[in-house]
Amino acid sequence: MKQKRxxxxxxxxxxxxxxxxxDFPSYPGMEDYWESYIDALxxxxxxxxxxxxxxxxxxxxxxxxxxxxxxxxxxSKILDTVYIHYNVASDCECTIECNPGTLSEEKLKIYKDxxxxxxxxxxxxxxxxxLKALGxxxxxxxxxxxVELARKHEFDNINADIIFGIPNQTxxxxxxxxxxxxxxxLDHVSCYSLLIEEDTVYGNMRKKGTIKEAEDELDRKMxxxxxxxxxxxGLYQYEISNFAKPHFRCxxxxxxxxxxxxxxxxxxxxxxxxxxxxxxxxxxALYIKGVNSRKPVLSEDNYLSREDRLEESIFxxxxxxxxxxxxxxxxxxxxDLESRINKKLQKLISQNLIERNGTVIRLTEKGMDFxxxxxxxxx
Ligand code: SF4
Numbered sequence: 001m002k003q004k005r006x007x008x009x010x011x012x013x014x015x016x017x018x019x020x021x022x023d024f025p026s027y028p029g030m031e032d033y034w035e036s037y038i039d040a041l042x043x044x045x046x047x048x049x050x051x052x053x054x055x056x057x058x059x060x061x062x063x064x065x066x067x068x069x070x071x072x073x074x075x076s077k078i079l080d081t082v083y084i085h086y087n088v089a090s091d092c093e094c095t096i097e098c099n100p101g102t103l104s105e106e107k108l109k110i111y112k113d114x115x116x117x118x119x120x121x122x123x124x125x126x127x128x129x130x131l132k133a134l135g136x137x138x139x140x141x142x143x144x145x146x147v148e149l150a151r152k153h154e155f156d157n158i159n160a161d162i163i164f165g166i167p168n169q170t171x172x173x174x175x176x177x178x179x180x181x182x183x184x185x186l187d188h189v190s191c192y193s194l195l196i197e198e199d200t201v202y203g204n205m206r207k208k209g210t211i212k213e214a215e216d217e218l219d220r221k222m223x224x225x226x227x228x229x230x231x232x233x234g235l236y237q238y239e240i241s242n243f244a245k246p247h248f249r250c251x252x253x254x255x256x257x258x259x260x261x262x263x264x265x266x267x268x269x270x271x272x273x274x275x276x277x278x279x280x281x282x283x284x285a286l287y288i289k290g291v292n293s294r295k296p297v298l299s300e301d302n303y304l305s306r307e308d309r310l311e312e313s314i315f316x317x318x319x320x321x322x323x324x325x326x327x328x329x330x331x332x333x334x335x336d337l338e339s340r341i342n343k344k345l346q347k348l349i350s351q352n353l354i355e356r357n358g359t360v361i362r363l364t365e366k367g368m369d370f371x372x373x374x375x376x377x378x379x
Pocket of ligand 1: 064
């Protein structure tokens with residue numbers, strides 16, 4: 001039997017402080033839990049390797065939270081455990097998420113020695129006043145030092161995360177952030193529109209009326225400016241929010257969008273394996289207790305129906321610039337997708353929201369502004 005090829009996600013849920021817009025499972029001030037959490041994580045890695053019969057791992061992503069906050073010796077232990085208990089591809093893409101202000105020479109050296117070959121650094125904006133307003137712990141100068149240190153240690157695959165549509169952010173400030181990123185000649189950029197979620201500091205501020213979301217028109221102007229600027233600079237868009245130099249797409253995330261299989265380890269981590277989607281509890285104490293008794297506590301566990309899987313393929317695949325192949329999906333799911341969506345598809349093509357090349361359809365640049373609505377209409 002052909003061995004499964006998977007991505008492995010490892011969640012480190014700790015941060016120095018909570019950013020005002022953040023609703024991820026990440027917690028500041030839990031230093032007392034670090035050691036017992038890492039012990040549980042190592043245990044879960046071994047349990048999953050046994051349960052899923054030493055899967056063949058093509059990508060590893062250590063995400064958070066802020067993985068670069070905890071001692072690098074923990075990261076080294078985690079990756080050693082992966083190498084011992086999993087079948088790791090010789091060209092495995094191994095990413096760690098870092099935040100400026102938490103990296104050091106020593107940490108980077110240990111990451112390199114542990115097999116990390118890709119760094120994803122959270123910047124968000126290049127103006128210190130915006131970073132402060134977002135509740136970030138670092139300055140732009142800290143980010144520049146992190147990139148310099150990373151290059152000194154020969155990391156040659158670096159991503160920066162940036163955000164637009166931040167309350168009070170001007171178009172000129174966004175242009176400056178895009179230009180600074182381009183001038184750094186990074187290999188990959190993830191660029192997201194800020195969504196204000198309810199249970200965040202920003203969510204409460206919006207409720208009180210002390211901040212306002214960016215106007216739609218400005219948000220879209222910022223997005224298209226980034227798409228055009230990055231494409232012109234050789235950072236080609238390959239997903240709605242992601243840009244990369246040729247050969248530097250994030251393979252780990254490509255696997256998500258192509259509905260590949262992956263295992264997630266750690267509090268709140270999600271897995272997709274054999275048609276089953278499941279996720280660990282986000283409660284750290286409960287997570288540690290569950291793993292220690294060899295019964296990880298799940299917050300969700302579903303087998304997807306054929307229809308669900310088809311919808312997911314359309315939903316995720318249309319985020320990618322490569323789009324989806326209607327006849328391939330029809331064969332895979334035993335349905336005549338062409339006839340099912342033909343009428344809606346014609347309408348979307350005539351509105352210049354979707355373009356078609358043979359059996360492949362993809363969103364146009366205009367269509368990307370309405371991605372969610374288009375995908376819902378189509379499925
Ligand atoms: S560093 Fe990232 S995960 Fe941590 S609080 Fe900020 S946005 Fe959330």
